[in-house]
Amino acid sequence: MPTTVAAIVNLNHPDHYISWGFILISVANLIVIAILIALFIIAIALPFVAGRPIKSNSVKQVAPETPGERPDGWTASVREWGLRFLPPGKLLPDGQPSYVSSWVYVFGVLTIGALAVAVLSGLVLAIEGPAWWHSSTYGVFVNSLHLWSVELFMGFMTVHLWAKFWMAAWRGKRGLTWVTGVLAFLVSIFEAFTGYLSQTNFDSQWIAFEAKDAFNSAGIGYFMNAMDFGQALMLHIVFVPVILLVIVGIHVLMVRVRGVVPPIDVKPEYLAVALQAATAEDGAVGRHSILANRKVGAAEGEEEVVK
Amino acid sequence: MSRWSDSEKLYASPWVGPQRHYDILKEATIAFLVVLVLTFVLAITFSSPDMPPVTVQAWAKAQPAGFVDIAISELNRTSNSATYGPPYNNSDNPATDGIQTLGPVSIQKILGVKYSLNTAQDFVLKPLSTLPGDPALSAAIAEFEQAPTSVQDHWASVYQAKLSKEPLSSSNVPAAVPGAGPVPELMTKLLSMAQSGGLDAQLLTSSSFYTTNYTRPLMMIGDSWKAQGTASYWGKIVGSQHLSGGQWGVMNETGSWPGQPWLWLYTMLYQVPPMSVSANGDVEVAAIMAVLSIALLFVPVIPGVRRIPEKLPLHRLIWKRYYRDQEVTESA
Numbered sequence: 226m227p228t229t230v231a232a233i234v235n236l237n238h239p240d241h242y243i244s245w246g247f248i249l250i251s252v253a254n255l256i257v258i259a260i261l262i263a264l265f266i267i268a269i270a271l272p273f274v275a276g277r278p279i280k281s282n283s284v285k286q287v288a289p290e291t292p293g294e295r296p297d298g299w300t301a302s303v304r305e306w307g308l309r310f311l312p313p314g315k316l317l318p319d320g321q322p323s324y325v326s327s328w329v330y331v332f333g334v335l336t337i338g339a340l341a342v343a344v345l346s347g348l349v350l351a352i353e354g355p356a357w358w359h360s361s362t363y364g365v366f367v368n369s370l371h372l373w374s375v376e377l378f379m380g381f382m383t384v385h386l387w388a389k390f391w392m393a394a395w396r397g398k399r400g401l402t403w404v405t406g407v408l409a410f411l412v413s414i415f416e417a418f419t420g421y422l423s424q425t426n427f428d429s430q431w432i433a434f435e436a437k438d439a440f441n442s443a444g445i446g447y448f449m450n451a452m453d454f455g456q457a458l459m460l461h462i463v464f465v466p467v468i469l470l471v472i473v474g475i476h477v478l479m480v481r482v483r484g485v486v487p488p489i490d491v492k493p494e495y496l497a498v499a500l501q502a503a504t505a506e507d508g509a510v511g512r513h514s515i516l517a518n519r520k521v522g523a524a525e526g527e528e529e530v531v532k
Numbered sequence: 533m534s535r536w537s538d539s540e541k542l543y544a545s546p547w548v549g550p551q552r553h554y555d556i557l558k559e560a561t562i563a564f565l566v567v568l569v570l571t572f573v574l575a576i577t578f579s580s581p582d583m584p585p586v587t588v589q590a591w592a593k594a595q596p597a598g599f600v601d602i603a604i605s606e607l608n609r610t611s612n613s614a615t616y617g618p619p620y621n622n623s624d625n626p627a628t629d630g631i632q633t634l635g636p637v638s639i640q641k642i643l644g645v646k647y648s649l650n651t652a653q654d655f656v657l658k659p660l661s662t663l664p665g666d667p668a669l670s671a672a673i674a675e676f677e678q679a680p681t682s683v684q685d686h687w688a689s690v691y692q693a694k695l696s697k698e699p700l701s702s703s704n705v706p707a708a709v710p711g712a713g714p715v716p717e718l719m720t721k722l723l724s725m726a727q728s729g730g731l732d733a734q735l736l737t738s739s740s741f742y743t744t745n746y747t748r749p750l751m752m753i754g755d756s757w758k759a760q761g762t763a764s765y766w767g768k769i770v771g772s773q774h775l776s777g778g779q780w781g782v783m784n785e786t787g788s789w790p791g792q793p794w795l796w797l798y799t800m801l802y803q804v805p806p807m808s809v810s811a812n813g814d815v816e817v818a819a820i821m822a823v824l825s826i827a828l829l830f831v832p833v834i835p836g837v838r839r840i841p842e843k844l845p846l847h848r849l850i851w852k853r854y855y856r857d858q859e860v861t862e863s864a
Binding site: 253 | 540550565576578579581585630644744769780789790795804818849851
């Protein structure tokens with residue numbers, strides 16, 4: 226078995242287990258959970274880098290309106306809507322509110338980084354086929370990259386989820402951002418599950434056999450047979466990743482559209498709504514935000530949306 | 533009346549306070565490179581597990597009597613697979629079937645059979661009928677198939693009584709048992725077929741040339757776990773690797789690698805009464821997890837829960853610079 230060929234630390238032996246009341250956990254799983262908790266504590270406790278001020282012409286969140294006729298037609302309408310909903314300054318910002326100042330913020334982008342590594346290593350595995358890695362040392366290594374990128378992906382996402390809960394990051398009409406984030410977490414669990422089924426080894430056999438009872442009892446088994454390797458593989462490499470990437474894409478776009486949630490009990494004078502009449506119309510948040518931006522921009526001679 | 537509260541409108545409003553420099557593409561690139569390096573370090577240091585799959589052949593060689601014990605239960609339709617119910621077959625014995633209900637509702641039963649499984653035919657008689665040039669075997673198959681069910685069951689029980697005296701690892705499988713009809717012939721030939729690897733191939737055979745469906749061999753191997761528990765060939769591996777349900781096995785991995793720690797809550801629910809002792813444990817745990825998952829999705833609108841972060845001031849640590857460092861907040 227080429228399992229340990231490249232390993233510096235040999236984990237190919239029975240694990241130690243810790244039993245506490247009805248709790249029974251492997252040392253390996255306990256270490257992972259302990260690391261995640263430690264990372265979260267360190268991230269919120271450690272002072273963040275000071276950063277530097279933005280340039281005077283940064284963060285143009287809205288394109289200046291140009292005089293003349295408004296373009297029409299489907300294409301122009303979609304383009305204009307896109308520019309209003311997510312102007313380039315929001316999509317690719319070079320400035321952030323000063324409260325975005327904690328190491329805990331990096332776990333979102335680390336999650337995406339780990340997802341990218343998982344996808345790339347999965348693509349290499351896909352080229353050679355599902356059984357290649359059993360007989361190739363190089364294949365074992367690529368499989369190891371895939372496994373550890375997934376462990377990192379799930380771990381970073383968990384810390385990100387904890388952080389966003391304690392920030393109450395759904396505030397300020399950011400409910401869809403929260404919902405897509407949780408959906409990404411749940412779909413990722415299913416994606417990992419189908420990955421375990423696709424390993425074509427003992428793990429796959431056992432997990433498929435055990436999972437079938439849970440699936441059958443809930444009616445899911447009628448649509449997904451965990452013991453059908455072909456179905457599990459196709460779900461793992463096509464169907465679920467596409468859904469996951471779409472959800473993650475929407476999530477990231479929603480973060481850009483809505484912006485990073487302000488601190489709880491933020492000073493109202495730092496928010497544009499305080500500069501507006503309290504009679505702001507209820508409606509599309511993008512329009513609402515842009516109107517606010519425009520007012521601020523106009524008030525400051527279009528130099529900078531925010532100071 | 534607006535559906536948004538004043539505080540929602542406030543928090544949704546664009547930030548016009550101090551800003552700091554930020555480079556989203558640089559951040560994403562650095563994050564990707566950090567994760568890439570970290571992944572390489574972890575892969576080089578720890579590699580990944582790969583325990584080879586169990587085959588019917590390995591099982592039949594390691595535990596000949598144990599294999600035949602299960603084969604008999606497939607033949608007389610008393611195995612876990614034979615009595616499972618939907619989606620594999622229709623059970624006529626609620627006491628032994630695998631049909632689970634949540635209150636008065638069984639989704640499993642409502643949806644019905646999809647992957648039809650007749651264990652006597654699919655696991656024993658059809659595979660044996662593919663063996664060429666064996667008139668005695670052909671006659672035994674014909675004799676068994678033509679006999680009434682009551683006679684078939686009697687033959688099987690006579691053979692089972694004789695076999696039960698042997699330990700699972702015994703290779704002393706009875707080849708002649710008075711009163712067992714053609715069953716000894718069927719069982720010895722099936723054991724021989726299994727030990728040669730022929731049964732693994734036949735269980736996979738479907739109507740087309742290609743197949744990716746491992747339901748039949750997995751169900752047959754799994755029947756040994758259901759009937760013989762940790763004494764079975766499969767059960768010994770499962771037990772030693774801490775993968776069984778009672779060992780929180782869903783989140784565990786073979787060897788000393790971390791598994792799926794994100795399943796800790798799902799796995800824990802199986803250890804807690806009433807699920808731990810319930811015949812409907814799977815569907816009960818699934819229902820609880822579904823409710824909890826939906827609750828997590830809708831945290832922003834659940835009264836009380838959505839206010840927890842405001843009550844427990846962990847956010848003051850996260851935004852400590854904003855709350856405490858007036859210099860940064862005011863001067864940027």
